[in-house]
Amino acid sequence: MVLEEILTSLTMCFFYTLMPCLLIGGVVVLPAPQNLSVQSINMKHLLTWSPVIVPGEIIYYSVEYQGEYESLYMSHIWIPSSWCSPTKGLECDITDDITATVPYNLHVRATLGSQTSAWSTLQHPFNRNSTVLTPPGMDVTKDGFHLVIELEDLGPQFEFLVVYWRREPSAKEHVKMVRSGAVPVHLETMEPGAAYCVKAQTLVKTIGRHSTFSQAQCVKVQGEPLPLALALFAFVGFLLILVAVLLSIWKMGRLLRHSCCPVVVLPDTLKITSSPQKLISCRKEEVEVCATAVLSSEELLRPWI
Template identity: 20%
Template sequence: MTFNGTWELNMKPLGVWCVCALLLCCWCSSSAARAVFPAPQNVTIQTLNMNYVLKWDWDPDQARDSAHSVTFTAQYLAMFKTKKPKNKQDWKSVCESTPEHVCDFSSVQLHYLGMWMLRVRAQSGKNVSSWVMKEFCPDRDAVIGPPSAVNITPVIGLLQVAISDPLTITNGSMKEWLPNMYYFIQYCKKSSSAQPNNLTSANNLVVLPELESWTWYCVRVQSRDDYYKKTSVFSPTYCTQTDGQTPSWQIVLYFLLSLALSFLVLVGLFMCTFRVVKVVKSTFFPSVPLPAPIQEYLCDSGSSDTPRLLSTEQELENCCDTLDLLTPDPEVTEVTEVILEVHLPPESSQQSGRTRSRHSSCDSGVYSTEGSGPRQSELGEMKMEKLGRKIRVEELDEGVQDVSV
């Protein structure tokens, strides 16, 4: 009894130990299976000012047996939180399940003076690798860049160098985080094998001393900070020429050239103006005048210089008439008004269809006129009256009539 009772009592602790051993084996086997999946290798951080990029290597042959593609997850956490187990859930993912082998932490804007812990792992389906940790302090580990811009200006035989600070991710100045940053300047003559001259300055505006006038110099600048021995790469090399006082012979030469150029310009303008005036004058005021008969019939009267247009057929016929002015009889001392009437035969009146009359006023004189239209064999009788007196009209050859008073 005692043996059997003792045996029964001893069997209960033995079963408990078996169950615990079985659970421990299962957990160890699962942990071993999880640890078998390889982790990323050669984890590094590439930095420039406040740009931080986490990179790692991965061999595709390490997960050849996996049926799923391999992805990666990268996280960060402040260093002081990693020492407390309850804060381990505060890890923040920047890149999650990405197939790339790089993750950019610049957008997170990690504090430049803080201490951070970065980590990355690989996963493929249910297979997950262990985390690869990386400690990072931007103030200590981040690399500073060269000046963002360098401008060189000649100033009275010297060179003035304007330097722009390196920029942060928000386009701010890196001097906000590195107040002791300064610049290392190298300059030398262009195409010269001599040792370059060196100059250090914390100012953004530097004047290079002891330079030769009218000489080409090349300049490059480097950013430096001595606290963590940070040194940037050199900026691109910029070359420019110094100036100086202009020699007197050059001043005289420039003055003579300017005078010659001004003279040529004035001559050219004068010639152009003369040609334009000549063309305008020859166009609107021709040198050969029109014949006197044409000018007489193109004007309204003998004293008018305004030309008139021939608009009717009758006026075109009148252009062919001839006018003769005869000397008046001395016996006639005063004529105030002369009325000239022309009576045509019936057949002539049918052709012309009109009767012309002309009125004129003058102190004294005799008028001669020739009818327009076709020549008539017989000219009608003309009667002229002036204050009750009749004037005789004599018929001339070719249809020209003399009127005498």
């Protein structure tokens, strides 16, 4: 049994190395590429295949795809890949070709001069919602007392859910949504002497999936926590300063009001010291007495003087 397997392997090696082409009806036929597969990580899709070996020759490969629309509404038309028609490599980045979350058929053929192989088709259609999502790379730093995170840039389709907390028992977790990577993002102002931890996961809304969370990264701010008495003193000082500012504003307002709109004080000669009604009720013979009661001796002599 073992001998039979060895002979089979040797036969296959001989076939792919010494006899790369088949002779059918007097026409040389180039073998089709084998072992097609798609590796998809974080919405980057890579189609790979095994080589067609012809000693001393360079083989070129063509890649075509067919989406659901082409299959159902365009008579099963196949579209050449944007980057791999043709290519000398054994892989093709089909990320830009896969634009919808539907099954895609893919096939590859080999070309040598005027010879072309048959198409070799991917065994199962590929759907981008099967991509493997990994936790994002992240860099957690401190800028003074500021907690800052910078996330890996995975492309415009990716968003990030960031969770951070103060490292202490029963600490409350805070959540922040970050729309793009490669940009430093401020999370929180840290307290001296405290440690803060951060973790993140990737989100892709177009396929409705998310990755697992990354390992938590923690940073600590040097220094001692602010004593309670000092904090209370600072709070009282702040209140005193606030009261002083409000009093200054009130005083300045009064000064400005009296400067711009002063109160006009009438001279004593224009003031009526007695009721006009009382003056009218005096009889003629009492006019002089009333006048004497109203006017002082100095005011009576003033015309003569």
